[in-house]
Structures are given as structure tokens and as C-alpha cells.
Amino acid sequence: MEGAGKDAREWTPAARASSDGFDEFVQRHYESLAKALALMSLDKQFAADAAHDAFLRLQLRWSTVDTLEDPVAWLYRVGINRCRDYRRQFTRTARLFERLVTRAGPEEAGRSWTPDAEFESLVGRLPKQQRVAAVLFYQADLSTAEIARVMQISQGAAKSHLFRAREALRPLVEAD
Numbered sequence: 001m002e003g004a005g006k007d008a009r010e011w012t013p014a015a016r017a018s019s020d021g022f023d024e025f026v027q028r029h030y031e032s033l034a035k036a037l038a039l040m041s042l043d044k045q046f047a048a049d050a051a052h053d054a055f056l057r058l059q060l061r062w063s064t065v066d067t068l069e070d071p072v073a074w075l076y077r078v079g080i081n082r083c084r085d086y087r088r089q090f091t092r093t094a095r096l097f098e099r100l101v102t103r104a105g106p107e108e109a110g111r112s113w114t115p116d117a118e119f120e121s122l123v124g125r126l127p128k129q130q131r132v133a134a135v136l137f138y139q140a141d142l143s144t145a146e147i148a149r150v151m152q153i154s155q156g157a158a159k160s161h162l163f164r165a166r167e168a169l170r171p172l173v174e175a176d
Contacts (some may be wrong), residue, residue: 021062050080050083122173123169125168130162131152131165136150
């Protein structure tokens with residue numbers, strides 16, 4: 001983050017407000033942000049996602065970026081926070097998996113299992129929340145109430161994710 005404070009002062013309000021200014025800012029800082037986040041999180045994918053999210057958030061407020069004391073420091077702070085969010089989400093998913101395996105019992109957990117390739121390719125196309133709901137419903141045989149508790153969302157949200165998953169999968173399944 002070499003010269004982050006100096007770099008922030010180099011950006012005039014006019015340059016900060018222009019779209020070209022944003023593109024130049026991204027080109028100037030993306031690589032160093034992504035590398036720093038990868039070293040902090042020890043996960044290149046978390047880091048890349050967090051860097052993209054940080055730049056997206058910066059772009060959404062680009063017209064008011066001149067109100068930031070140091071846009072580069074703000075960008076790094078957002079990136080670090082997003083890495084932490086991803087890590088927490090990953091940890092929650094791992095705990096969910098652990099609970100599902102424990103719930104299945106030792107005889108089922110020890111059994112060798114490979115996912116149905118067709119199902120895996122279909123649900124792999126869904127957004128994360130829809131994919132989780134569909135897998136919990138169709139593979140784990142959980143009710144919508146149980147899915148809601150596992151995903152820590154309302155039952156209505158669980159039903160909505162399942163409905164959207166079905167709608168997204170319908171053309172793919174009917175095409176076969």
C-alpha cells in the first residue's frame with residue numbers, strides 16, 4: 001500500500017468524479033489490493049472476490065469519493081472486511097456440513113458417496129442461496145422449516161429460494 005495517503009491527495013475532486021478516473025484508479029490499485037488480501041486471507045479466491053466487492057462498493061459511491069479522506073485506505077478496509085465476511089460464511093458452511101454429517105449417523109457418514117453428476121451440474125448453475133436451499137431440500141430431504149433454520153432465514157425466504165431454484169432449473173430439466 002505504498003504511498004496510499006500521498007496517492008489519495010493526488011486525486012483531484014474532478015478526477016475522482018469522472019468515470020475515467022475510476023477506471024484509472026482500478027488499474028492503479030487492483031493488483032496490489034488483491035495481492036495484499038490474498039496474503040492476509042491465505043486464499044486467492046476470497047481475496048479476488050473481496051477486491052471485486054471493494055471496487056464495486058467504491059464505484060457505487062464514486063461521485064462522492066472526494067468526501068473520503070483517503071480512498072485507498074477505505075478500499076483496503078472494505079476489502080479486508082469482505083475477506084472476513086467470506087471466511088465467516090465459509091466457517092458457517094463447514095459447521096452446517098458437520099451438523100448434517102453428524103445428523104446422518106456414523107453408518108451413513110462412513111459410506112462412500114459421490115454426487116450425482118447431473119444434479120451437481122444443474123445446481124452448480126444456481127446462485128448460492130438457491131443452490132443451498134435446493135441441495136438441502138432435494139438431497140438432504142429437509143423441510144422448508146428445517147431449511148430456514150439451517151440457513152438462518154425465514155421460512156418464506158427458504159420457500160422463495162426453492163421456488164426460484166425450481167424456476168431456474170425447469171428449462172434445463174425440460175430440455176433433456
